[in-house]
Amino acid sequence: MLFLTPFNRPHLTGKEAHYMYDAVYEGKLSGNGKYTKLCQQFFENRYGFGKCLLTTSCTDALEMAALLTNIQPGDEVIMPSYTFVSTANAFVLRGANIRFCDSRSEEPNIDTELIDSLITPRTKAIVPVHYAGVACDMERIMALAAKYNLWVVEDAAQAIDSYYTFSDGTKKALGSIGHLAAFSFHETKNIISGEGGMLAINDERFKARAEIIWEKGTNRSSFFRGEVDKYGWVDVGSSFLPSEIVAAFLWAQLEHLEQIQQRRKAIWQTYYEGLQEWATRHGIGLPVTPPYASNNAHMFYLVCQNLEQRTALIEHLKKNQILAVFHYLSLHKSPFYAPRHDGRELPHSDRFSDCLVRLPMFYDLDVERVVDELIKF
Numbered sequence: 001m002l003f004l005t006p007f008n009r010p011h012l013t014g015k016e017a018h019y020m021y022d023a024v025y026e027g028k029l030s031g032n033g034k035y036t037k038l039c040q041q042f043f044e045n046r047y048g049f050g051k052c053l054l055t056t057s058c059t060d061a062l063e064m065a066a067l068l069t070n071i072q073p074g075d076e077v078i079m080p081s082y083t084f085v086s087t088a089n090a091f092v093l094r095g096a097n098i099r100f101c102d103s104r105s106e107e108p109n110i111d112t113e114l115i116d117s118l119i120t121p122r123t124k125a126i127v128p129v130h131y132a133g134v135a136c137d138m139e140r141i142m143a144l145a146a147k148y149n150l151w152v153v154e155d156a157a158q159a160i161d162s163y164y165t166f167s168d169g170t171k172k173a174l175g176s177i178g179h180l181a182a183f184s185f186h187e188t189k190n191i192i193s194g195e196g197g198m199l200a201i202n203d204e205r206f207k208a209r210a211e212i213i214w215e216k217g218t219n220r221s222s223f224f225r226g227e228v229d230k231y232g233w234v235d236v237g238s239s240f241l242p243s244e245i246v247a248a249f250l251w252a253q254l255e256h257l258e259q260i261q262q263r264r265k266a267i268w269q270t271y272y273e274g275l276q277e278w279a280t281r282h283g284i285g286l287p288v289t290p291p292y293a294s295n296n297a298h299m300f301y302l303v304c305q306n307l308e309q310r311t312a313l314i315e316h317l318k319k320n321q322i323l324a325v326f327h328y329l330s331l332h333k334s335p336f337y338a339p340r341h342d343g344r345e346l347p348h349s350d351r352f353s354d355c356l357v358r359l360p361m362f363y364d365l366d367v368e369r370v371v372d373e374l375i376k377f
């Protein structure tokens with residue numbers, strides 16, 4: 001079924017095809033060329049990430065993080081249950097047991113109050129997911145990691161251009177706080193390249209090895225910089241780097257990052273103001289932004305009172321040619337992981353699985369139309 005107002009429509013800034021054409025005719029099609037370097041430098045300079053490596057997806061970036069943190073069979077990794085499968089899969093592929101944590105009652109992000117009780121001598125890492133681009137409580141998470149000597153891998157797939165403010169007033173970009181962070185440029189995110197991602201490496205200890213894992217386990221990057229006179233197989237690795245054609249597309253997006261963000265924030269604000277009174281009247285929750293977090297307008301969601309109300313709301317919009325969609329199903333109840341889960345109930349995660357609905361959010365959205373139809377519900 002085709003919708004007048006789809007859930008997402010990829011936004012082109014205009015120069016994508018031009019830069020892709022340029023990459024093709026310069027004769028450099030494989031990875032780690034001019035456009036890859038432009039993108040990586042852009043992110044490092046703008047957000048203060050230690051070192052950036054483009055990847056073919058956020059899933060890949062998470063898999064690199066699991067390799068870098070040296071996760072071994074039987075190691076435990078703590079993450080929210082309310083997240084995308086890739087957050088967990090990357091670590092499960094290395095044999096980890098996942099200790100799923102509940103969401104906060106106010107919003108889907110991990111409840112940091114519960115993390116302490118999940119830490120055991122086998123715990124190796126915490127993976128906070130910045131849902132909707134809204135920061136998890138990173139100060140608390142980094143303090144726990146320091147106390148128990150754990151790695152922190154931020155799943156920042158939705159969190160480009162979003163910030164966390166520490167209690168001393170310091171503001172840092174999401175993805176620059178954990179030891180490692182993974183971003184996505186999938187076409188449903190704010191900044192896109194079709195499929196695409198990036199690993200931000202903030203801890204010095206990972207920098208050299210990250211480049212090797214990225215280049216199939218070879219020291220090829222050192223070779224191209226003239227640091228070694230031949231390159232070979234020096235570690236495990238895989239093919240994680242995207243082609244220059246993908247990086248060229250991404251570069252065109254980055255040139256317009258401010259404009260994209262401004263537009264999305266304006267849409268988000270129109271939703272928020274237009275729906276406030278209506279939402280209160282129906283007992284429907286609007287997105288919550290804690291005082292330490294910023295809003296990068298990745299997503300606008302509603303939290304319905306129950307599954308029936310959500311189903312009726314989605315149906316109402318569908319009848320009016322608007323596609324709104326629900327999101328994650330708790331991973332601890334998934335067919336794959338339920339038999340491995342330790343049996344703890346995670347009620348808030350389940351409530352967001354049943355009650356959260358995402359409204360259309362894209363650059364040229366007619367947001368007034370969606371607000372008008374919702375208010376008739």
Ligand SMILES: *Cc1c(COP(=O)(O)O)cnc(C)c1O
Nearest residue numbers: 057058059084086157184186197
């Ligand atoms: C989109 C997303 C991913 C996966 O990103 P890909 O680039 O599609 O691999 C992982 N985690 C979260 C939280 C996401 O939103």
